[in-house]
Amino acid sequence: VSLLKLFKQYFQYGFYKIRVMQKRKGFASWRHLVPGIFVFSLFLSFIFYLATSREWLFYFIIGSYFTANIIAALWETIKQIKEQVSRKSVHCSLFSFFLLPVVYFVLHFSYGLGAICGLFYFWNKWSDKLLKDDHFDKEQFNLNTNV
Numbered sequence: 001v002s003l004l005k006l007f008k009q010y011f012q013y014g015f016y017k018i019r020v021m022q023k024r025k026g027f028a029s030w031r032h033l034v035p036g037i038f039v040f041s042l043f044l045s046f047i048f049y050l051a052t053s054r055e056w057l058f059y060f061i062i063g064s065y066f067t068a069n070i071i072a073a074l075w076e077t078i079k080q081i082k083e084q085v086s087r088k089s090v091h092c093s094l095f096s097f098f099l100l101p102v103v104y105f106v107l108h109f110s111y112g113l114g115a116i117c118g119l120f121y122f123w124n125k126w127s128d129k130l131l132k133d134d135h136f137d138k139e140q141f142n143l144n145t146n147v
Helices: 004-026 034-052 054-083 087-122
Strands: none
Touching: 004 087, 034 054, 034 087, 054 087
């Protein structure tokens, strides 16, 4: 599996998640919105930089993301090393520590970009009466409660 194929796959996931939201008349989880918000904030912070020559906002957003990204990769690597005993497995785990941040970024960025593109592409479909999903009960998933 290549990073380009991964990018294409997650771009499509994000792109068509908009249609699912339209069909469901809402979203099932906040986690589906976070990558789009991330990509949109990167875009806005870059526009802010071009307009004001102040790059701090962009660096803050990308720096916060990569800090969390590296912590998550370190966490997963430590879990893998604890579960494995062979020296070869430890080398693979250390390799994955350097690969995971790249993979995480591709996943999040492509999903978010796909969601934004899907939002624009399907913008005029929000009132489509044929999309209603009568089998989905929002109350069943407690979408209106604060967690």
